[in-house]
Amino acid sequence: MEIQFLGTGAGQPSKQRNVASLALKLLDELNEIWLFDVGEATQHQILRTNIRLRKVTKIFVSHNHGDHIFGLPGLLATRSFQGDVGPITIYGPAGLEQYVRTALKVSKTKVSYPIKFIELTGDALIYKGQGFKVYTKKLDHRVASYGFRVEEESRPGELLVDKLAQYHIPNGPIYGKLKAGEKVELEDGNIIDGKDFLGPERPGRIVSIIYDTRSTPAIAELSKNADVLVHESTFGGNEAKLAYSYYHSTCVQAATVARDNGVGMLYLDHISARYLGNDAKKLERQAQKVFENTRLANDFDYMVIPMKGSEK
Amino acid sequence: MEIQFLGTGAGQPSKQRNVASLALKLLDELNEIWLFDVGEATQHQILRTNIRLRKVTKIFVSHNHGDHIFGLPGLLATRSFQGDVGPITIYGPAGLEQYVRTALKVSKTKVSYPIKFIELTGDALIYKGQGFKVYTKKLDHRVASYGFRVEEESRPGELLVDKLAQYHIPNGPIYGKLKAGEKVELEDGNIIDGKDFLGPERPGRIVSIIYDTRSTPAIAELSKNADVLVHESTFGGNEAKLAYSYYHSTCVQAATVARDNGVGMLYLDHISARYLGNDAKKLERQAQKVFENTRLANDFDYMVIPMKGSEK
């Protein structure tokens, strides 16, 4: 499980940051990549990564502002040029489907694969399958805007090989059955239970993605115990009033949510072009005073999210 | 009068070429810039030039394929962020307005200036004013596609200062009147005619822009005596059959039009991603065998179009 930022800017592209998009890479887990928001030129950013559009199977769209959706028609069209592409599902607010369908219709784009739209309406479990759940909650923006929480299901504990050796249980095909938690009869007639030879269940990872919103209680609910929280940070720590009036958040509000909800790592995203270079670093420092594990996200930044309890 | 290529690729963006767009800079003439086609990320390309979106007053769209229009909503939205922007006029095929209006409506983009759409329908003079005329003709593409011919009106000849000196006419305010071709009474009562002291009328410049099309007679008509012809060149010289079946042109077809119609300079544009580096140069060499003044257009290439008869 990996995250790569494709655009970390706000409102309009700058030379430093493209408009919003990030990729949740589930290649080891599902051989799939999920995108969150698709600002203009997201496909151009992807050209500079190792992401193949064929692998993008789901797109989640937080809200319909142009800097979050104007890259969608072009990305869908280009995905069509790749051979043997499967269906794609797009989760987004009302109106998104009309926008995409109109763009494809007017441009006479024949997409070579099925596109399914799922309209976000309120707080809901919007996807469950393949060992993952995705929840949304409505946030507080000028237009309907949704936050996302991706939960990986917990996995069975690891097989305790040392303990098996203590019991003189020889390596072989029965290891597979024990690992699956099954009961197995040994050659001497004894029956052993795989569950006795498994370490503790390993909790799945949690990623929370909060694009455009004012500070609002739904964010804490989506972020509870997240391994990684990606949170918009359109304004500086001392601009809470401005953030409120523009329906956005400050870096300190993001850090406060992270600190109060057992978050592992916070990434500040959706950085205004008013914060260039060192000024953007200032947002990071302000947030770190509240929550140390904060990083400023930059375009193409890349992180691996390790399983809980595994070596980092 | 200058041209800058913003995207010289075809179909989808590549690392080398963005999708279609070019700027006709009329800064000295009108303090305006006109765009021809607006593929996705045209505004991103513009970030890397000295073009200010405020100066873009007209956008001409050849046809509605995605690689020619998907940058339009984002560019219009970003133009809005610049202070004190005037109206913009968009010339394009039926359907373009619906696409743009839907994108702006769904994204709740409030554009700060009026947008006027003028629908292209057939062969027509679509603009006349400020010393310029723009003509369109329908080309032969899979969807309705239009070529453009921009004609600058001819300008009066230069004032022949040496001749005035021969006639002992002193420099002064009357020079302005003579330059305007007026009659002037001198102090000695003699009347002289400005027209006798003007050099030959200087013909205006002509720029022809031919995006996606098969070889078709309308191209010659649009290109007659053009100073600069920008012509799509999606296929190589020996792929005329392929070009025909995909409704595109070859580099040699472009060069033949240029040779047979008194064109000054030909730029090969709309280069397929199949032609990388040296292969693209091959298109140029093939065309140069037919018409020597051919150049392969690359993103950000820039050329000044001098007045006819002026020093180059």
Ligand SMILES: [Zn+2]
């Ligand atoms: Zn935004």
Ligand SMILES: [Zn+2]
């Ligand atoms: Zn094209």
